Amino acid sequence: MNDQGIIELYFARDELAIRETEAKYGRLCHSIAYNILHNSEDSSECVNDTYIGLWNAIPPARPSNFKAFVCKIARNLSLKRLEAGMRQKRSWGTPLSFDELEEILPDEIVTDHVGDEDIGKLISDFLRREKEDSRNVFVRRYYFFDSVRDIALRYLFTESKVKNMLYHTRARLKKYLIKEGIEL
16 A cells, blocks of 8 residues: 555544554564664564554644654654663663764753754755765664664675765764854
8 A cells, every 4th residue: 555545544543554554664663663772672662652653643744755754753752762761771772873973963051042953954954965875874874773784785885885984974964063053
C-alpha cells in the first residue's frame, strides 16, 4: 500500500493503518530506535509507541512525507527514552554521534538568544549546500545514528572514507555556524 493510502486509513480510524505502517516501516523504525538505544526490548517498545503516536497525530496532521513523519516520531521517542534512562542512571551511554557533535554545537549557557529550532534551520541550510554523498553520510550518522561501518556498507565506502567525510563535514559546519553568528 502506498503512503497516501495508509494516511487515508488513519483518517478513517481504521486499525489496518497501523498494520500497514508496521509492514512498510517497522524495520526502519526498529533500526532507528536500536541505533539510539542499543537495546532490543526498549527499541521494540519505542516502535510500538511510534504507532500510537501516529494514531494520535493523524488526524489532524496530514504529513506530506509519511516516511519522514514516521522516522521523526520513532527518533524522538527513542531519544526521550534514552534521556529518561540516563536520568535514572541506567547503564546507557550517550550515542557516540552526540559526542562527535558536541565540539561544534553551541552550549545552552552560551546561546540564550538562539533556539534549537534556529540551529536546526542553520544545519539544514548548511546540508543543502553540501555534496550529496557528504549530506547522506552526515544524515545517516547524526539523524539515524547509523554506525560508521553500516554507512560504509550502505554507500560502498571504506570506513576510513566515512570517518574522513564526517570529520570534514563537521569542520565545515563549525565554520558555517560561526560565520552565521553562533557562539560555540
